[in-house]
Structure formats: structure tokens, C-alpha cells
């Protein structure tokens with residue numbers, strides 16, 4: 001793009017900023033409720049809504065209460081939710097068998113939401129961390145997170161989610177080759193129309209701290225995830241990962257975390273033009289919440305500004321814990 005403008009005073013860029021009407025006319029991006037994917041945490045039990053201390057306003061809900069939350073979201077116009085299981089240590093095993101149990105909380109929640117709201121797009125999480133005794137996204141053998149055996153398990157997990165009714169499979173594990181393996185299995189398993197939103201460029205980030213509390217992984221995790229999640233210093237590598245996942249059959253791709261990685265969002269969108277999403281992760285959410293609770297920032301304005309930033313950076317949509325609050329504001 002080559003902007004052309006006359007020298008001052010013929011050009012006064014403030015002219016188009018002078019009134020709300022003019023600003024609305026020249027506004028380049030818009031945020032809509034349809035851009036939002038709402039992540040929710042599901043746990044065992046019934047009638048439970050348990051606050052997560054490190055994520056003010058976010059709950060762990062039993063399946064029945066997740067359906068109530070879906071009703072609320074649906075009434076606000078939200079049409080996409082992402083289900084994350086919370087598991088206690090007693091639900092975690094070395095073989096991670098809970099991950100592909102058709103009756104695990106996540107799969108029951110997916111089925112329950114789809115039953116009540118067939119038009120809600122429900123996204124799953126594909127990774128072993130919430131079922132793994134050691135909190136890693138893959139199987140651990142002699143201290144190594146093994147790739148290929150993990151991919152076989154991820155395929156079983158994804159198929160169970162598709163069987164439960166998931167519209168969007170969300171592999172967040174960062175193993176190599178999982179998109180092709182999941183895609184092949186979905187095609188063979190009569191799930192041709194199930195989409196894959198790949199966590200293609202997922203960084204080994206400290207911004208996931210509150211999420212690991214939320215899913216019960218903080219105590220469980222041994223070591224770090226740097227052998228599979230990306231180095232925050234890298235950007236070209238993100239493009240290689242996105243290219244790889246698209247060529248293996250991903251329908252949509254994600255950059256994660258969000259705000260600190262908007263440069264990656266822009267590069268991905270410009271390079272591939274594929275549907276691109278960002279995950280405004282738990283730490284980003286909690287920072288805004290904490291500052292607002294201290295009276296240091298205006299929560300609503302910072303929330304909306306941060307969400308608009310994703311649109312400006314080229315994202316088609318954003319996974320955000322703010323989804324209901326943002327939808328309420330957008331609905332006026």
C-alpha cells in the first residue's frame with residue numbers, strides 16, 4: 001500500500017476524526033459477536049459452579065451447568081464455545097485413557113450442548129495434559145515427550161469428540177503429524193464435515209499460568225513444555241508450522257497466546273489467507289481483571305480494545321474468556 005496525501009495544510013488527518021459519525025465512516029475494522037469463541041471449563045458433579053481464584057469471573061462447571069451457561073451464551077448471540085475438562089489428580093493416569101472415554105466430562109458436555117442447541121458450534125480440546133498424571137500434552141517415556149505414540153492417542157481422542165458431536169476439533173498439543181492423522185481418521189470415520197482448528201503456532205508461554213490452575217494441571221506438571229511448544233523468540237517457525245498444518249488438512253489455524261503475538265497473527269493472515277484465530281489466554285484475561293479490580297484500568301474499555309486489536313491484526317475471530325461480557329456490550 002502506498003498512501004498518497006497532499007502536504008499540510010491540504011491534508012489534515014484530524015478532519016476524519018472530528019466527529020463520531022466521521023469516525024464511524026472511516027473505521028477499518030469491526031468486532032462482532034460472531035467473532036467470539038467462549039472457552040468454558042467442565043468438571044465432575046452436578047449443580048456445581050466453582051470459581052477459579054486466579055481467573056475472576058470464570059467458573060468450573062458441572063455438565064448441567066455448562067448447558068445453563070450455553071443457554072446464556074446462546075441468548076447473547078454467541079454461537080461458538082470451546083470445552084476444556086478440569087480433572088482432579090485421581091482422574092489422571094499414565095495411559096491417559098480418560099482422554100478418549102466417550103463418557104468423560106468434556107464429551108458429555110459437548111453432547112449435552114449440541115442436544116439443546118444444535119446451532120452452537122462446539123469446539124473440543126485435543127491434548128493429553130488434562131488426563132496425564134504428569135500434566136504433559138503427550139506421553140512421557142524416560143523423561144521424553146514421545147511424538148508418534150501420542151499422535152495415535154490424539155486420534156482416538158479426536159474421534160470420541162467428533163462422535164460426541166463436536167463441530168470443531170482443536171488440537172492444542174503441538175505434536176508433529178497430528179493434523180494429517182486426525183484428518184484421515186475423521187474422513188474414514190464418517191466425520192467428513194467436522195472441522196479442525198489447529199493450534200498451529202502455540203508458544204511455550206508463561207501466560208498459561210491461570211489456565212493450568214483452572215484445569216488442575218499446575219500441581220501435576222513436571223518440567224516445562226519447551227520441547228513441543230514454540231520458543232517465544234521465533235516467528236518464521238510459526239509460518240512453517242501453519243503451512244504444515246494447512247497442508248495436512250487444517251481448516252483454520254490459531255496463534256496462541258494472543259496480544260503478545262499479534263505480529264504472528266498478521267504474518268499468518270498475510271502469508272496464507274486462511275481463517276485465522278487467536279487465543280486471548282488465561283494470563284492475558286487475568287492481567288486485565290486484576291488491574292481493573294485495583295481500579296488501575298477501565299475493564300470494559302480495555303477488554304474491547306484488546307479484542308479489536310485481534311481484528312486489526314488480521315484475525316477472523318478470537319477465543320476469549322471475555323466472550324459473554326463482550327457480547328453484552330456489543331448487543332448494547
Ligand SMILES: NCc1[nH]cc(CCC(=O)O)c1CC(=O)O
Nearest residue numbers: 127129172207208211281282283
Ligand atoms: N493443552 C494445553 C492447553 N490448552 C489451552 C491452554 C492454555 C489456555 C489459557 O491459558 O487460557 C493450554 C495450556 C498449556 O499448554 O499448558
